[in-house]
Amino acid sequence: MPRIVLDTQGGEFAPAAAVEAAARVSLENGIEVVLVGHVDQVQALLEGHAYDPQRILVRHCAAAVGEFEEVRRVWHSRREPSVAVAAGLLATGEADALVTAGNPEATVLAVAQQLDRLPGVERLGLASVYPREIDEAGQDPFAMLVDVGAAVRCTAQDLLAFATLGAVWAQHVSGLATPRIGLLNAGLREDAGGEMLAAAHRLLRGRPGLHFVGNIEGSEITRGKADIVVCEGLVGNVVIKLLESIEEVAAAVGRHGGSEGWRARLGIRPLAQQIARLKEIPERPGYAGAPVLGIGHVCLQLHPRARVGAFINAIKLAAKAVRDGVPAEMRAAMAGRAG
């Protein structure tokens, strides 16, 4: 039975959302959940829900890293935060996978400090999912962007590793036989974007087993051309923050338009409502977070606004990935690449 460790202290709705999700998952046979958090708080919340104690453990940890806190300062000034305790359970083999909605920087730091990297991995990649256009029925409504901030600068080898690991993940999780890989760049030419991106383009194109669709520009990110878009952490972080801020921009435009008279108000309201749905990504039925790539374990990072449904999806997805042997597949893929 896969044992999934859940960091209850992270996220906007912590710890209630994580605890309720664990309680609900415990009622279905097949997954054991380890809740890392303040034991009294967690237990008091558990008692408000139906749960099965046979499939729930609680590991006490009162410290956490806030969404806007400087992670390294917290690391040195406090006792071990919950995400570090959770990662420690993976390291000692007491758990098989980790799910957190906490500060992503803290997740990467905890994982990087406590877990071994896969062979050939220099830098970890933090993935993020975003909604994209669907060309055909049954297609995954989310595409994956790697890296969104785990490594600020990357080498061409790092981008190849992100693509290789992302492809394994998409094959098992999204059920894509040959996921399409795109390289985020400022042009479509092979040598666009400077030496590092050109080298990455060559590596990706020459890598057997990867379905590389070439460079993609910013305007194509949401159009569904690629299932996995690889880029440097700095760029990915800017892109994902920009995507998330569209809703706020639309709201500001709406407020301005609203002052222009009733016709403008009439037109802008439905548009604004649709754009506001972007904010609901963590509540979409299929949303289950995105993986931290480069380690021999499953680690899912959820959006800080993730609610109960997203936690449940993530726990189940993590368990499925463990059952399907995704970490071993990733190890094999990286070993094959090195060979």
Place this chain on the structure above:
Amino acid sequence: MIPGRRQQASVVTFRWDLDKTYLKTQFESFSKLVRIPFERAADKTHLPGVPELVRGLRRTAVARGEQPRVLFLTATPPQLASAIREKLEADGVEIDGIVFKDQLHRLVRGRLRELRDHVAYKLEVLLESRIGRAVQGVELLFGDDWESDAFVYTIYAEWLAGRLDGQSMGRVLSRMGVPAELALALAARAAMPVADPEAAIERIYIHLERRTPLAGFRAYGGRLLPTFSPFQAALDLFARKRLDDVGLVEVAAAVAAGDGTTARGLMNLIDDLVRRGHLDRGWRARSVVRLCAAGVAGLGRADWRERFRARLPLRSRVAPEGQVDWQAVPSPRDEHRRGESVPADAPPALPDAKG
């Protein structure tokens, strides 16, 4: 035996509900319900670990020099008595009495409202068992969350403790939806004196067959322990010295074999009781050592070492035994709310109840 010693031995009564507490009765659907009267003893299945628990309690009480009494109280009609007695006998459970609900008698006499009411029926039997009887001793009650066992047992316990008189009981019952004439009759019975000065309810165990959220039981106070498995009841009884080592191991082994509960699952059930403040570290350690020594469900040395390292701070969240909050006790009428999530601090169900 020393002459006269048996008379001096204190009596301890273990009173059990039958369906969903002892037997795995399935009456969730009409088709399952109509099948019940035609079931033979061999068709009936018990909850894994419960027969072992009943036997262990009797054995331990005898070893303690007490006089054990195992009683069953059920809303099952007496027409099924022979099959049930056969089943208990087959399980090796020795009983001192069993009370059935004679539905036919009620039907013939036109007491139709009493057919569906189990609160008044069970409470009446419990009150009658104490009124005018000299020696009954302490009592441990076992029920489940399907009917209203927590409510009935708690009223009974509070009445026996002298904290709920007949008048107050009538008020509480009326507000909980018990038909007025039945509530009045019970209130009148409750006004009668209890002959046994030592009478007391030591513990109430409610098996969470429906996985009702624990928060719904807070109002009943610390005397009531909701349990997810008979193994949790066994742990608590072991810590209270009501169940011996052998009994604990037998229950654990039966639960593991019958329910497919893994070694991890057993450990998680132990830790759940610790987190809830019902089992202290010392008894936790003793329980784990006994289970490891017996090799129950593959519990090994490494497993319990790992568990000993777990840092589980203790707390004492359990309310004192007699502290029943009648205003917050959920009404037995709220059957539809069972199993739903409830807020950590559930709003009072009875705004002005007294008791």
